[in-house]
Structures are given as structure tokens and as C-alpha cells.
Amino acid sequence: MNHLFNLHKPINQWPFHKVLVANRGEIAVRIIRACHQLGLQTVAIYSTADKDALHTKLADSAICIGPANAANSYLNINNIITAAQLTGADAIHPGYGFLSENADFARACEQNHLIFIGPNADAISLLGNKEQARETMKQAGMPLVKGSPTVLTDSKVALAEAKKIGFPIMIKASAGGGGKGMRVVDYPEQFESTFDLCQDEARSAFDDDHMYLEQYLTHPRHIEIQLIADKAGKVLAIGERDCTIQANHQKVMEEAPAVALDDATRQKMFSTCEQAVGKLHYEGVGTVEFLYNGPGAFYFMEMNTRIQVEHPITEQTTNLDLIDAQFRVAAGETLVDTRPTVSNFALECRITALTPGKITGLHLPGGLGVRVDTALYQGYTVPPNYDAMIAKLIVFGPNRPAVLNKMRNVIDETVISGISTNLELLAQLLAEPDLIAEKTDVNWLDQQLAQKEADTYDN
Incomplete structure (x- = not known):
């Protein structure tokens, strides 16, 4: 079994004992379970739309923080801080999404003597702005694809910069994530209208219309280092x-380890990340994301300063609990000097709801090498207000072919009635020869879906 930390402090010597989970859905359930395993008390927050959500039933206490609209509940910093104070919480875990990478939230926790389970506000602020993060990582020794030297707000100025970089080019929201405010532009004639569209999306999603540009690699893989x-x-x-x-820049399935990587490139990526992040006075978990263009060719995209949706596949291949690790770092425990060993292979498929509604039938798979992270239960009503992901199927085993085969059986066994989901798409993807043979890139699925739509239209 891998061990990440040196001598463990007793829980009664930790600086916090009651954790408010500032999130919902499967990640809130995951955090609450980790807290209970450690002996920590938990507080769930919920909107009026989530009154009957599973995380409210599993936590030691629960408190309503506002209406269904996320802006007035899960994104309302004042309400969440007040909820922590009213319930006697002394720490806050933000999960992923919502306020997990919001420097103002981390700072508000610090100012109100609440321990934020994550990096400090300055680190979040530094790495949350994509252009600033690129420059910071460049100075720390990270390889970068060509990009704009500053953030941009004017489409004509941006077009001139794009011509210097070269087409095709990627437009990205500086404060973005989840594919919002992100588009590929192939030709200069399309640039200004697309730039304006990306700005509108960014303004709506992040209240920030600063953009930056990046050279677009046509056939890269997306590799991230935990x-x-x-x-x-x-x-x-x-x-x-x-x-x-x-x-559409949203992850659908993830694998660990990355079989496309040769070991020399893997070790180079590991050491580059450790050295660069070591210069930032960072603490907690984090993920550095790269575009990988073949042996030795990897380029920094961004760093996420939170737990990732796909963290379970790293847990299953390292025999570590990353949520537990977040709490131990926050409690002041120190890391060992050696990286953990990686064994087996793991695959995660994200199940998304295509329609909201009541779960009228539910059968989730099990057995050796199968894990399901979800907040679903029979009779639960999936609300229309939040992210569409409702479950994660995680399968692990000795090698990739065995795990792909197991995942096909797992998906075939899964039943979620009452709503529409993407289970059929996942099953189709796992039968694709290109996916099986690892002949894919970050554009592959979008191209497959576009071709399927064109075939349907022709017929």
C-alpha cells in the first residue's frame, strides 16, 4: 500500500474538526464520506432545489443557503460563510466547480478564521488567470505553445495578434473552464465574430471578458499530471x-495511466511539474494539464487548483485517497520523499443527464474492480439547474484491454430510468476501433459526433 505522509498527527490535534462542504452532487457525497472516515463532523449546504439531495441526508447537519439559482446559493460567498458560522464549522471544502477556484472565496474563509481545504487565495489568483498562469509557468520552466503575450478584449487587436501566432488558433476565456468561451478558428475571416461570441460566453459564465490566444495543435492528446x-x-x-x-472541450472519459506516454516523457513531465509548482509556494492537490504531441513534446495549458472530477482513477491506480490527502495537508502533515508506485489500469466514464426528471428505476453495477461515484437514488429528482453529470463509472484491472471489456459490461448492466442519459453514447464509444487502438486525439470525438449528425441529416 502506498503512503503519502510521514508520521500522522492524531485527529484531535488537527486545527479543524467540523467541515462545511461547499458543493453538491457526487463530489459532496465523496467529501462527506471521507470526513466520516477520518472522524470529522460534516455540514451540507443546499439550495431549495436540493432539499432532498443525498448529500444533505449523509451529512451530520444541513443548512439551506438560497434558491435554486446557483448565483444566489452555491456561488453566494456571504451565505456560505454565514452558514459555516451558524453551524460551528471550522473548515470548508469547496469540491470542484462553483467556488473551488475562486480566490475571493478562499480569502473570505481566511478572513473569517475558516480553514480552506485547498491552496491559499494568492495561489488560486495567480493560477486562475490563464494568461498569468502561462507566464508564471513559463518563468518556472514549463514548455508552452505559442500564445498571446497579454489578455485581449478588442477583436481587431486580437486578430492582429492571431495573425502573428498563425492559424488555426484557439480562443480561450482567461478566467474560463469547462469549455466555456473557447473556440477554434481556422481562418482570419472567421476570427472577429468568433472572438465576440467567446467573449459573450465568458461574460455570462465568469463575469469576465478577457481572452487570450493559443496556437492550435491539430492532433494532440490531453494529458494531466496529478x-x-x-x-x-x-x-x-x-x-x-x-x-x-x-x-466540445468537456471530458467524457479518462484513463490512468496514460498508455500513449513513453516512460522518459512521463518522468520528464513529473519532474518539470514538481520543480515548477515547487517555486509557487503551493499547497494541497493540483493538476497540471498539457497538450501532448508525441515523445518529448508536451505543452502547458493550465493548472487546476482543486480536486478533479477524474481523481478516482488515480486513486484506483495508486491505492491512495486524495480527499483524505487534502485534509492531511491542511492539517500540516508532511509528504514522504518518494512518488507512489502505480499499478493496474483504470478508466472513468461520466454519465450525464440529457433531461432532468425523477429517477423511476435505478440499478448501479458492482463487483471486483468496479466503483460508482454518484448522488443518485431511486425516487430522486434530477434538477435542471446544475451541471448535467450525475454519476461516474470507474473500472480498474490489470491492463487496458481487460478494463475496456469490463467497462462495456458495466455500462450494459447500468439502469437509470425516468430520464435520458448518455449511456448509449458511452457504449458506442467503447466499441469504436480507433478508441480501442488508441488512435484518437482531442478532436476525435467532436469529429465523430459531427459525422454522425451529418449522416442522420443525409438520411
Whole structure:
């Protein structure tokens, strides 16, 4: 079994004992379970739309923080801080999404003497702005694809910069994530209208219309490195994930380890990440995302300063609990000097709801090498207000072919009635020869879906 930390402090010597989970859905359930395993008390927050959600039933206490609209509930910093104060919480875990990478939220926690389970506000602020993060990582020794030297708000100025970089080019929201405010532009004639569209999306999603540009690689893979850093400055790379299968810049399935990587490139990526992040006085878990263009060719995209949706596949290949690790770093425990060993292979498929509604029938798979992270239960009503992901199927085993086969059986066994889901698409993807043979890139699924739509239209 892998061990990440040196001598463990007793829980009664930790600086916090009651954790408010500032999130919902499967990640809130995941955090609550980890807290209970550690002996920590938990507080769930919920909107009026989530009054009957599973995380409210599993936590030791629950408190309503506002209406269904996320802006007035899960994104309302004042309400969440007040909820922590009213319930006696002394720490806050933000999960992923919502306020997990919001420097103002982390700072508000610090100012109100609440321990934020994550990096400090300055680190979040530094890495949350994509252009600033690129420059910071460049100075720290990270390889970068060509991009704009500053953030941009004017489409004509941006077009001139794009011509210097060269087409095709990627437009990205500086404060973005989840594919919002992101488009590929092939020709200069399309640029200004697309730039304006991306700005509108960014303004709506992040209240920030600053954009930046990046050279677009046509056939890369998406590889990310999972890191953890302690308060003493030690940084460990604890594995990588291949997140190449994406639709509209949203991840659909993820693998660990990345079989496309040769070991020399893997070790170079690990050491580069450890050295760069070590210069930032970072603490907690974090993920550095790269475009991978073949042996030795990897380029920094961004760093996420939170737990990732796909963290379970790293857990299953390292025999580590990354949520537990977040709490231990926050409690001041120090990391060992050696990276954990990686064994087996793991695959995660994200199940998304295509329609909201009541779950009228539910059968989730099990057995050796199968894990399901979800907040679903029979009779639960999936609300229309939040992210569409409702479950994660995680399968692990000795090698990739065995795991692909197991996942096909797992998906075939899964029953979610009452709503429409993407289970059929996942099953189709797992039968695709290109996916089986690892002949994919970050554009592959979008191209497959576009071809399927064109065939349907022709027929």
C-alpha cells in the first residue's frame, strides 16, 4: 500500500474538526464520506432545489443557503460563510466547480478564521488567470505553445495578434473552464465574430471578458499530471491521466495511466511539474494539464487548483485517497520523499443527464474492480439547474484491454430510468476501433459526433 505522509498527527490535534462542504452532487457525497472516515463532523449546504439531495441526508447537519439559482446559493460567498458560522464549522471544502477556484472565496474563509481545504487565495489568483498562469509557468520552466503575450478584449487587436501566432488558433476565456468561451478558428475571416461570441460566453459564465490566444495543435492528446504539495514546500507527482476523449472541450472519459506516454516523457513531465509548482509556494492537490504531441513534446495549458472530477482513477491506480490527502495537508502533515508506485489500469466514464426528471428505476453495477461515484437514488429528482453529470463509472484491472471489456459490461448492466442519459453514447464509444487502438486525439470525438449528425441529416 502506498503512503503519502510521514508520521500522522492524531485527529484531535488537527486545527479543524467540523467541515462545511461547499458543493453538491457526487463530489459532496465523496467529501462527506471521507470526513466520516477520518472522524470529522460534516455540514451540507443546499439550495431549495436540493432539499432532498443525498448529500444533505449523509451529512451530520444541513443548512439551506438560497434558491435554486446557483448565483444566489452555491456561488453566494456571504451565505456560505454565514452558514459555516451558524453551524460551528471550522473548515470548508469547496469540491470542484462553483467556488473551488475562486480566490475571493478562499480569502473570505481566511478572513473569517475558516480553514480552506485547498491552496491559499494568492495561489488560486495567480493560477486562475490563464494568461498569468502561462507566464508564471513559463518563468518556472514549463514548455508552452505559442500564445498571446497579454489578455485581449478588442477583436481587431486580437486578430492582429492571431495573425502573428498563425492559424488555426484557439480562443480561450482567461478566467474560463469547462469549455466555456473557447473556440477554434481556422481562418482570419472567421476570427472577429468568433472572438465576440467567446467573449459573450465568458461574460455570462465568469463575469469576465478577457481572452487570450493559443496556437492550435491539430492532433494532440490531453494529458494531466496529478500533484500534491505540503506546507513545507514538498511537491510530489503521483500519477498522470489521459483525458483525450472530449466533446466540445468537456471530458467524457479518462484513463490512468496514460498508455500513449513513453516512460522518459512521463518522468520528464513529473519532474518539470514538481520543480515548477515547487517555486509557487503551493499547497494541497493540483493538476497540471498539457497538450501532448508525441515523445518529448508536451505543452502547458493550465493548472487546476482543486480536486478533479477524474481523481478516482488515480486513486484506483495508486491505492491512495486524495480527499483524505487534502485534509492531511491542511492539517500540516508532511509528504514522504518518494512518488507512489502505480499499478493496474483504470478508466472513468461520466454519465450525464440529457433531461432532468425523477429517477423511476435505478440499478448501479458492482463487483471486483468496479466503483460508482454518484448522488443518485431511486425516487430522486434530477434538477435542471446544475451541471448535467450525475454519476461516474470507474473500472480498474490489470491492463487496458481487460478494463475496456469490463467497462462495456458495466455500462450494459447500468439502469437509470425516468430520464435520458448518455449511456448509449458511452457504449458506442467503447466499441469504436480507433478508441480501442488508441488512435484518437482531442478532436476525435467532436469529429465523430459531427459525422454522425451529418449522416442522420443525409438520411
